[in-house]
Amino acid sequence: MVKQKKLNVAVVGGGWAGMSVGADLADNKVPVTIFEASKTLGGRARAVDTSEAILDNGLHILIGAYKKTLSKIKQVSEESQKTEVLRLPLNLEIHPNFSYRASSLFYPLNLMIGLLNAKGLNTIDKLSAFFFIFLIPLLHKKKSISEKTVSQLLHQFYQSHNVKKYIWEPICLAALNTPSNIASARVFLSVLRESLFQGARSSDLLLPSNDLSNIFPNKAKAFIEKNGGLVLTSTRVTSIEITDRGFIINDGRTNAYTHLILAVAPNHLPSLVRSLPSIKKIIKKVENFEYQPIVSVYLQYPKETTLPKPMIGVEDSVCQWVFDRGTLLGQAGLIGVVISGPGKHETSDNKSLAMAVHRTLEREFGFPNFLWHRVIREKKATLKSSPDRQDIGNDTDQENVFLAGDYTESEYPSTIEAAVRSGEKCAKLILKNERF
Numbered sequence: 001m002v003k004q005k006k007l008n009v010a011v012v013g014g015g016w017a018g019m020s021v022g023a024d025l026a027d028n029k030v031p032v033t034i035f036e037a038s039k040t041l042g043g044r045a046r047a048v049d050t051s052e053a054i055l056d057n058g059l060h061i062l063i064g065a066y067k068k069t070l071s072k073i074k075q076v077s078e079e080s081q082k083t084e085v086l087r088l089p090l091n092l093e094i095h096p097n098f099s100y101r102a103s104s105l106f107y108p109l110n111l112m113i114g115l116l117n118a119k120g121l122n123t124i125d126k127l128s129a130f131f132f133i134f135l136i137p138l139l140h141k142k143k144s145i146s147e148k149t150v151s152q153l154l155h156q157f158y159q160s161h162n163v164k165k166y167i168w169e170p171i172c173l174a175a176l177n178t179p180s181n182i183a184s185a186r187v188f189l190s191v192l193r194e195s196l197f198q199g200a201r202s203s204d205l206l207l208p209s210n211d212l213s214n215i216f217p218n219k220a221k222a223f224i225e226k227n228g229g230l231v232l233t234s235t236r237v238t239s240i241e242i243t244d245r246g247f248i249i250n251d252g253r254t255n256a257y258t259h260l261i262l263a264v265a266p267n268h269l270p271s272l273v274r275s276l277p278s279i280k281k282i283i284k285k286v287e288n289f290e291y292q293p294i295v296s297v298y299l300q301y302p303k304e305t306t307l308p309k310p311m312i313g314v315e316d317s318v319c320q321w322v323f324d325r326g327t328l329l330g331q332a333g334l335i336g337v338v339i340s341g342p343g344k345h346e347t348s349d350n351k352s353l354a355m356a357v358h359r360t361l362e363r364e365f366g367f368p369n370f371l372w373h374r375v376i377r378e379k380k381a382t383l384k385s386s387p388d389r390q391d392i393g394n395d396t397d398q399e400n401v402f403l404a405g406d407y408t409e410s411e412y413p414s415t416i417e418a419a420v421r422s423g424e425k426c427a428k429l430i431l432k433n434e435r436f
Contacts, residue, residue: 006031006258007030007031007258007259007430008031008032008033008246008255008256008257008258008259009025009030009031009032009033009257009258009259009260009261009430010032010033010035010247010249010257010259010260010261011032011033011034011035011261011263011404012035012237012240012249012260012261012262012263012264012272013034013035013036013043013262013263013264013265013404013405014034014035014036014038014041014042014043014217014221014231014233014263015041015042015043015044015045015046015217015263015264015265015405015419016042016043016045016069016216016217016416016419016420016423017043017263017404017405017406017419017420017422017423017426018034018036018043018261018263018404018423019034019041019216019217019220019221019224019423020072020220020404020419020420020422020423020424020427021261021263021404021423021424021426021427022034022220022224022229022231022423023072023075023076023220023223023224024423024424024427024428024431025229025427025430025431026223026224026226026227026228026229027075027223027227028427028431029227029228030430030431031228031229032224032229032230033229033230033231033232033255033257034221034224034229034230034231034232035232035235035236035237035249035250036231036232036233036234036235037234037235037236037237038233038234039233039234040213040233041213041217041218041220041221041231041233042057042212042213042216042217043265043419044057044058044265044378044381044382045057045058045060045212045416045419046212046213046217047211047212047213047214048376050374052300052372052374053298053300053331053334054211055211055296055298055336055374055376056208056211056212056296056336057212057296057376057378058212058294058296058338058376058378058381059296059321059323059336059337059338060208060212060416061174061205061206061207061311061321062085062205062206062207062208062416062417063195063202063203063204063205063206064087064195064199064201064202064203064204064205064206065191065194065195065198065202065203065417066206066415066416066417066420067198067202068417068420068421068424069216069416069417069420070083070206072216072220072420072424073215073216073219075223076216076219076220076222076223077219081219084208084209084210084214084215085206085207085208085209085215086206086207086208086209086310086328087201087204087205087206088204088205088206088207088310089101089102089104089110089203089204089205090102090111090114090203090204090205091205091309091311092166092167092170092313093309093312093313094120094166094170094312094313094314094315095312095313095314095315095364095365096315096364097119097120097166097315098118098119098120098121098162098166098315099118099119099120100114100115100118100119100166100167101114101117102114102203103117106200107199107200107201108196110200111196111203112130115129115130115133120162120166121162121163121166122162124160125160125162125163128158128159128160128163129159129160129163129167131157131158132154132157132159132163132168133192133196135157136189136192136193136196136197137193137197139153139157139189140186140189140190140193145185145186145189146184146185146186146387147387148185148186148387149180149181149182149183149184149185149386149387150168150169150172150176150180150181150183150184150185150188151180151181151183152185153185153188153189154168154180164180168180170313170320171191171192172188173320173340173341174320174321174340175188175191175413175415176188176191176382176385176413177292177294177340177341177381177382177385177413177414178292178341178382178384178385178386178413179341179342182384182386183385183386184385184386184387184389185387186387186411187385187389187411187412187413188385190411190412191412191413205311207310207311207323207328208328208329209328209329210329211329235250237249237250237272238250239251239275240260240272240273240275240276241275242275242276243256246258247259247260247400258400259400259401259402259430260400260401260402261401261402261403261404261426262401262402262403262404263403263404263405263423263426264405265380265405266286266289266383266405266407267286267289267291267380269282269283269286269403270283270286270287276398276401278396278397278398278399278401279396279397279398279401281397282392282396282397282403285390285392286390286392286407288390289383289384289390289407290383290384290386291379291380291381291382291383291384292340292341292342292381292382292383292384292385293341293342293346293377293378293379293380293381294338294339294340294341294377294378294381294382295338295339295345295346295353295375295376295377295378296336296337296338296339296375296376296378297336297337297339297353297354297357297373297374297375298325298334298335298336298337298373298374298375298376299334299335299337299354299357299358299361299370299372299373300333300334300335300370300371300372300373301333301334301335301367301368301369301370301371302333302368302371303326303332303333304332304333305326305333305335305367305368306324306326306327306333307322307323307324307327307335307365308365309324310323310324310327310328311323311324314360314364317360317364318337318339318343318345318353318356318357318360319337319339319357319360319361320337320338320339320340321337321338322335322336322337322361323335323336323337323338333371335361335367337357337361350373350375351373353375354370354373354375358370358373381414382406382413382414382415383406383407383414385413385414389410390410391410392407392408392410393408394408394422394425394426394429395429402426402429402430403422403426404419404422404423404425404426405419405422406418406419406422408422408425409421409422
């Protein structure tokens with residue numbers, strides 16, 4: 001294929017990775033067109049417009065260590081627009097027996113004092129946790145860690161039952177969406193290192209105060225189009241052709257692209273790249289990926305119904321984390337519950353699952369009967385973050401074709417931050433190697 005002198009980039013996929021690379025290219029005045037099959041931007045972290053309310057297809061928790069994500073949101077936002085997340089000091093409550101809150105002291109004393117004052121841990125538990133925390137920077141560098149699961153790691157370093165139950169296992173499931181007995185110790189340590197050892201506010205909780213599409217993807221669309229790019233929603237890519245003029249999308253003979261970025265979920269890649277034989281090696285790896293589900297249960301209660309806090313866990317129940325959408329998004333009485341990873345809930349029908357969640361909320365918080373429910377299931381929400389997870393980067397064997405998506409960041413779990421980092425790397429690869 002003959003390179004054109006002027007860059008013209010096609011991005012297939014309008015999730016957080018695709019919109020991130022689009023924003024960076026548009027910011028550098030590179031012509032970019034984004035093709036998104038859905039009418040809604042955001043991919044696996046997007047708004048879902050139902051007849052009852054605007055929901056999200058997953059209830060995501062962000063943390064202060066998501067520096068690339070926060071920077072990208074700021075990049076595409078107007079000066080008058082605020083970052084639409086509620087930022088709180090690290091505050092974990094698992095009802096009814098555990099609570100942790102970082103103190104107001106300076107870093108890192110704020111985290112240490114918080115652990116000393118944690119409810120639900122005895123002195124042995126706290127010493128166990130301190131011991132492990134101090135080892136995190138050293139453990140992360142050990143090659144032997146790569147073969148271990150989180151459970152094996154915690155057992156090796158004498159973590160007590162309560163510390164595992166109330167701190168490490170909930171964090172593992174929330175961050176990696178993978179149970180600790182099969183989750184990668186290496187990836188788990190990466191998350192802990194960045195959130196606990198990268199500065200004063202890296203451990204903060206960032207809870208979305210708008211729907212996930214409006215927080216970043218829709219703002220990125222406006223930014224890209226303001227800078228000369230094009231974002232096409234409800235436009236499914238059905239064919240990609242390589243010609244001497246460049247890449248042709250959907251038989252669009254009037255427009256050829258110098259570069260192609262595939263920013264779709266990995267399970268959609270094989271059918272998309274049949275015409276790109278040089279990518280076969282990567283596709284074989286992708287076809288061996290294993291996935292983990294996320295289920296989001298929404299219950300609408302009377303408007304005066306609220307939680308004690310914007311986010312709270314419930315011990316030994318199907319309700320892993322419960323969110324008060326009234327406090328966070330102004331959707332009074334709407335409660336969202338996230339259930340990460342595999343479990344018995346996968347075999348329950350939507351109504352039975354909603355009733356099981358309601359019975360827990362009724363028992364723990366005295367909630368009245370709900371008015372309506374909605375269950376959103378993402379069966380392939382994230383890659384399984386296991387020790388044997390395949391490494392796949394952004395570059396491919398096909399000239400000028402790159403991959404963007406959370407699955408390309410093997411040192412990090414499949415999160416919004418991983419997607420944004422991947423998109424940024426793709427943009428840098430194009431900008432670094434090409435003159436325009």
